[in-house]
Amino acid sequence: MRVPRIFHPETLPPNGGEVELSDDAANHVGRVLRMNAGQPLQLFDGSNDVFDAEIIFADKKRVRVRCAAGRLEDKESPLHLHLGQVMSRGEKMEFTIQKSIELGVNIITPLLSERCGIKLDADRMEKKIGQWQKIAVAACEQSGRNRVPQVRPAMSLEAWCAEQDNALKLNLHPRASQSINTLPLPVERVRLLIGPEGGLSADEITMTSEYGFTDILLGPRVLRTETTALTAITALQVRFGDLG
Numbered sequence: 131m132r133v134p135r136i137f138h139p140e141t142l143p144p145n146g147g148e149v150e151l152s153d154d155a156a157n158h159v160g161r162v163l164r165m166n167a168g169q170p171l172q173l174f175d176g177s178n179d180v181f182d183a184e185i186i187f188a189d190k191k192r193v194r195v196r197c198a199a200g201r202l203e204d205k206e207s208p209l210h211l212h213l214g215q216v217m218s219r220g221e222k223m224e225f226t227i228q229k230s231i232e233l234g235v236n237i238i239t240p241l242l243s244e245r246c247g248i249k250l251d252a253d254r255m256e257k258k259i260g261q262w263q264k265i266a267v268a269a270c271e272q273s274g275r276n277r278v279p280q281v282r283p284a285m286s287l288e289a290w291c292a293e294q295d296n297a298l299k300l301n302l303h304p305r306a307s308q309s310i311n312t313l314p315l316p317v318e319r320v321r322l323l324i325g326p327e328g329g330l331s332a333d334e335i336t337m338t339s340e341y342g343f344t345d346i347l348l349g350p351r352v353l354r355t356e357t358t359a360l361t362a363i364t365a366l367q368v369r370f371g372d373l374g
Contacts, residue, residue, distance in 0.1 A: 134163060135172045135180075135271045137278060142175045146199045148186070149173070154264070156193040159185070171195060174276040178204055205275050207234040209371035210319045212297065214290050215359060216241045216326040217248040222356045226324075227262050231269040231279050233363045234371060238266070240284040245328035255284055287334060290323075291341040297321040299343040302358055303335065306345035310365040313346070317370045324359045 136155050143149070151159060159165050166188055173181040179200035187194040213230055217223055217240045227238055240259070242248070250258060262281045270278050291299075297319035300310075323343060330338070339345070348361055367373040 133170050133172050134159070134165070135174065135274070137267045137271055138173045138175045140175065141177065142173060142179075142181050142197060142200060144179070144200050146181070146197045148194060148196050149183070151193040151195065153191075156188075156191060159193045160188045161190045165193075173197060174270075176276070176278050178202060178206070178276045180276060203276055205273075206236075206277055207367060207371040207373075208318065209234070209367060210297070211235045211363060211366065211371075212237040212239070212295070212319075212321045213359065213363070214239045214241050214287075214321065214323045216243045216246055216287065216324065216330075216355070217284065218327060218355050219247065222354075224262065224265055226356045226359050227265050227281065228269045229360050230363055231266050231275070232273045233360065233373075234275075234367055235363060236277075236279050237282065238262075238279060239282040239290055241287045241290055241323075242284060243287040243326055243334060244331045245326045247326065247328075259283055287323075287330075288337060291338055291343065295319075295321050299323070299338075299341070300346050300362075301325075301330075301335070301338045301343040302348060302362060303345035304347065304352065306347040308344070309347050309349075310362070310369055313344075313369070315370070320366055320370070322359075322362060322366070324355060324362070327355050 139152050167185050169185050171183045173183050180203045181197040181200045183195040183197045186196050213235045266279050266281055298317050299321045301323045
């Protein structure tokens with residue numbers, strides 16, 4: 131049986147010791163997994179270390195564990211990827227967040243564009259960001275990553291494009307003249323823009339060019355927005371990162 135991996139939101143003691151799990155983690159371990167005293171866990175706190183642990187108390191509300199000393203276990207790609215994803219409807223955005231983190235994305239910024247089609251008030255948007263951050267944590271627990279990527283607050287497409295960044299800036303465009311395979315080596319940082327289901331408007335495409343984004347082509351077929359994101363991330367990790 132695979133030992134469950136659990137994220138701990140506070141810094142764990144480097145030399146080990148007893149730790150009370152967070153409410154979310156305790157609910158998952160005690161209520162969902164129905165684990166008991168004496169069973170093993172592996173904890174991580176975002177520091178790139180992992181901590182072997184054993185449950186010493188568990189019920190449906192509280193779980194306490196005894197941790198061994200932490201050890202470095204680096205699963206991060208040498209390519210730093212910042213995904214700017216125009217928000218998609220329903221479960222598509224959740225799917226994109228989950229799978230992009232499995233593929234090694236470091237930062238995700240949800241974006242609002244002309245054809246976004248998502249309109250949420252401030253409270254609902256804040257709750258949505260919190261929900262997406264929990265998906266990010268779960269993706270790390272599943273995939274073995276020990277650094278949890280940040281899901282940033284939503285912002286406008288232009289504000290995101292205008293941010294200062296020394297990364298290579300890429301925008302997927304069906305009529306681009308170059309592909310990921312023709313980009314020059316080496317590349318250590320990429321800022322990847324993925325548009326909405328209806329695509330970016332002509333004015334938005336012009337705007338991205340003015341902010342230094344390079345248009346690239348994935349292939350001859352038209353992909354859905356969630357397929358586009360994962361295909362582009364995979365291609366970038368193969369060329370510049372740690373896949374393949």
